[in-house]
Amino acid sequence: MRFTKKDILDIQSLSKDEISMILDTAVGMKEISERPVKKVPTLRGKTIVMFFQEPSTRTKLSFELAAKRLSADTVSISKSTSSIVKGETLIDTAKNLEAMRPDVIVMRHSSSGAAYQVSKRVGCSVINAGDGTHAHPSQALLDMMSIREAKGKLEGLKVSIIGDISHSRVARSDIIGLTRMGARVSICAPDTMIPVGIENLGCRVEKTMESCVTDADVVMMLRIQKERMGNLLFPTEREYAGLYGLNNRRLGLAKDNVLVMHPGPMNRGVEISSEVADSGCSMILDQVTNGVALRMALFYLVAGGSRHADTD
């Protein structure tokens, strides 16, 4: 099978086979990061633009390391250096970037659909590094990679996602990806954080955290945005932690070798207690490690991979 997608915009548009291919490729890439010399010439001469309209140190660093380990050249434009602050439109910025002939644009934007809109206008590949509350495909893929690595499979697992689903692109992408790969996904949060019709993405909405976590193979906690309290989503962090925080007692309801995940950065003591975050079942740092490998795989597949296999 060849990977034929020009862009990675969301999980919805990836088939089960394509997801498997990305995860398999990422496993191969992970080995490169373990070597003393963490660099291969695969993408030498390729140019990757990091277009981050919204600040994100972690994701950007992960994409940059991935590009460098494959020997690609990277350039960054961020909100403060881009012309957007000068009133230029997204489409104009995209056309300008394309005129510099990059091979891939990695894009983070605060508006849902921005990466999709840009991909329609440019010939090069676009990788969505997070758009509004729509999608964050590389995060969902690295989550799937981490679970598959620890459990050996995705099919048949029960994955529980707890927290602000409404404002989470990670949750949307994870729900779609995990269910597509045969996992069962349950979600839980107060109704203020459950968007209308989320069950159409294939998940089950649980009333209590206890019922959501019971028998889970994986418990994924989402970051609570403290500044959202003014938006009436929940009364206080204290109450939230009491009702929806992950602690050892609640984790005891899950399966014995449960995995705990978090896309970071964590609010310790709010959505997750330190005892859980630092315990042996926490996959949080493995997620970060796998993030680099997974993003190397994405670069390889869209910019230098099987589409050009004959000339490699």
Next chain:
Amino acid sequence: MQILIKGAQVIDPGRIDGVKDILIKDGKFAQIEEPDQIKPESDTQVIDAEGLIAVPGLIDVHVHLREPGHEYKETIESGLKAAAAGGFTAVCCMPNTKPVNDNAQVTSFIIEQGRKACAARVYPAGAISVGSSGTALAEIGDMKQAGIKAVTDDGLPVSSSQLMRRAMEYCKTMDIPILVHAEDKDLANNGSMNEGPKATALGLRGIPNASESVMVCRDIAMAELTGARVHFCHMSTAQSIDAIRQAKRKGIPVTCETAPHYFTLTDEDIPPYDTNFKMNPPLRSEIDRQAIIEGLKDGTIDMIATDHAPHNIDEKDVEFDRAAFGIIGLETALPLALELVGRGHITMEELVEKMAKAPAELMGINNDLVSGNPADLTLIDPDYEFIVDPDTFISKSRNTPFAGRQVKGRAAMTFGNGIRVYEAK
């Protein structure tokens, strides 16, 4: 100068339904007779209208003409010509221009520009509050003398219930209707499409049905309190239609309009992040669309308006959540409304009622096909099939979700004051 329109199917609901000849003399209807009863004089212009339907001039009670202030989107002239091309002989233009039409000078300017356009007529709506800022009453009496036919702060809700009460009382004295833009902004929460599974999947902030219906319910209560004539604009939800149905049963003097997109499309029809489908209120669910059709059938919805909202490409070719709300509609409304007739939801007579008679009544105009009345007339070609092509639009803007749609029926000719202001090619 005389015009004789021969052999059209003439429909004036409750009055005329049959093949007739119509004689127009000096800008007014002179005679409407059985075929071949009128003998043309030598200078009479004879129009063979066989196969066409002649109806009282269509009136759109809800358009945005953008002048003064945003002439690059539309001018009064381009908007009124687009209206004529769509079969409308008159439109009511919303006051959210720059400056806002909240005083007699702006009203007079609009009427003067309209006269010069030599296209459809314009009936300006004045603002309820100064600058539509929702704080103090505008000079409604003064504007009425200058020619406004209604008041509204359209584009913005009147958030203060107290201001709305006083506006209704004042307009009752002036005997002009209040056009309500029903929206609870707080509840709408800067959303950009209908709240529902599609918005959730696209990651776009949703606007719940209740953001419309809570204000409809409030203003029904206020209409009951004040006895003012209250008209609800661009109804889009099942709950609003239900509330208005109940209000009418109680004898409260309310009317309402919907727009063609609300009975034609749903939020599921929105192609990913296509801002030509972004309007306020947003496209709702299939349940709502069905409720709108039901409301049109049982008479709860009195009229069809377009909420013609021209925007330049610069305001639309951006991120979905940053794009301007609104679509144009003058040149697609008639064929889309004819789809309702084609599907058997309403009769041709009911269509004329909703697009010509009820709007005239709201504006306080006699729009009957009767001798002595100004000859405002639309000739409809019900069988003409075409594909909607925005490049052929007369409107200055192109923001329509109907590009490429196969439709049937259009205006063949539009007459205003007996003058042919539009003729289809």
